[in-house]
Amino acid sequence: MGKIVLIKKPSDPRLKKIAADLANGALVVFPTETVYGLGANALDDSAVKRIFWAKNRPADNPLIVHISDKKQLRFLAIKTPKKAERLMKRFWPGPLTLVLKKKKKVPSVVTAGLPTIGIRMPSHSIARKLIELAHVPIAAPSANTAGKPSATRAFHARLDLLSRVDWVIDSGPSRFGLESTIIDCTPKTPVLLRPGAVSVEQLEKTIGKIRIFRFGRKKIVAKAPGMKHRHYAPRARVVLVESKKIDSTIKKFKRKMMVLTVGKKISTTKNRIAFNFRFISGLAKELFACFRLADQKKVSNILVEKPLAKGIGRALLNRLEKAAAKR
Numbered sequence: 001m002g003k004i005v006l007i008k009k010p011s012d013p014r015l016k017k018i019a020a021d022l023a024n025g026a027l028v029v030f031p032t033e034t035v036y037g038l039g040a041n042a043l044d045d046s047a048v049k050r051i052f053w054a055k056n057r058p059a060d061n062p063l064i065v066h067i068s069d070k071k072q073l074r075f076l077a078i079k080t081p082k083k084a085e086r087l088m089k090r091f092w093p094g095p096l097t098l099v100l101k102k103k104k105k106v107p108s109v110v111t112a113g114l115p116t117i118g119i120r121m122p123s124h125s126i127a128r129k130l131i132e133l134a135h136v137p138i139a140a141p142s143a144n145t146a147g148k149p150s151a152t153r154a155f156h157a158r159l160d161l162l163s164r165v166d167w168v169i170d171s172g173p174s175r176f177g178l179e180s181t182i183i184d185c186t187p188k189t190p191v192l193l194r195p196g197a198v199s200v201e202q203l204e205k206t207i208g209k210i211r212i213f214r215f216g217r218k219k220i221v222a223k224a225p226g227m228k229h230r231h232y233a234p235r236a237r238v239v240l241v242e243s244k245k246i247d248s249t250i251k252k253f254k255r256k257m258m259v260l261t262v263g264k265k266i267s268t269t270k271n272r273i274a275f276n277f278r279f280i281s282g283l284a285k286e287l288f289a290c291f292r293l294a295d296q297k298k299v300s301n302i303l304v305e306k307p308l309a310k311g312i313g314r315a316l317l318n319r320l321e322k323a324a325a326k327r
């Protein structure tokens with residue numbers, strides 16, 4: 001059974017003990033700026049295997065390795081192309097994962113047998129301190145049971161994983177609420193594998209044209225096997241609705257619903273839980289928590305105002321489309 005600790009500052013002395021346990025094979029739920037992560041020593045084969053067991057994660061879905069210092073890169077990646085260097089300089093630490101060619105000594109269970117490795121340096125001060133104190137790179141998927149929405153609060157991770165992990169560090173809600181942007185830097189023209197808080201516009205400003213993978217195409221299965229797995233899914237049905245059709249769509253659904261809008265005011269009633277966000281970033285931050293709340297409240301349908309595919313809106317739309325495609 002895991003222990004839960006509330007940690008507000010990277011200077012908290014308890015982090016030292018947790019980091020030592022982590023280095024010695026423990027599983028630790030920790031905060032990052034995107035979502036909570038379920039971490040293990042990336043160089044410890046059996047600790048990494050326990051991540052897959054704890055989450056019920058298919059073994060063909062590779063993990064992202066988290067570092068606190070660029071020096072750790074040389075233990076993990078063979079070479080870093082110029083464009084990758086520029087991206088690191090501009091966006092690290094932060095919500096960007098780079099896929100690079102992996103070094104042999106990285107256990108193949110981490111990368112699900114792929115010759116490449118996803119690496120990210122989180123900006124969350126507690127995440128970075130934990131990695132620094134552990135003195136090893138940390139493999140960490142999102143801290144949720146496979147197939148469920150990612151955890152953006154420590155209690156989400158606690159509900160999914162507490163009996164299977166050693167520590168849960170609670171540092172409050174995640175800042176962005178959506179997982180990191182993933183870009184494959186191994187081809188000459190880098191390829192966006194997953195949109196996130198670092199937008200396509202920002203990426204292209206830094207390295208010029210990138211390719212955007214059309215999710216669902218066959219090629220992606222070979223490139224990033226994780227993308228084929230069902231994701232981000234609440235039990236309730238997710239319905240994307242054009243802004244101007246919200247009122248008329250609400251009338252069509254009789255059973256208990258949740259309505260998520262940006263700007264538009266919809267009221268909560270006996271049969272309806274409504275959240276009106278001021279900005280798209282607000283909806284992005286709370287989306288997974290809303291999904292979990294909807295299931296807890298036995299909502300049948302979640303109506304979401306469709307965001308424009310721009311900036312963080314592209315990442316939000318990607319998660320919504322995956323959740324909506326569930327059935």
Ligand code: TXA
Nearest residue numbers: 034036037062063116117118141142179180224226227
């Ligand atoms: O924001 C995030 O990235 C969070 C926090 C904890 O850092 N982590 C996260 O991990 O979202 P996870 O495991 O839930 O999603 C990682 C995704 C998977 O879809 C996986 O297939 C992909 O990254 N991935 C990992 N390594 C890869 C590789 N070498 N090539 C292609 N895709 C890779």
Ligand code: MG
Nearest residue numbers: 141142143150
């Ligand atoms: Mg995940």
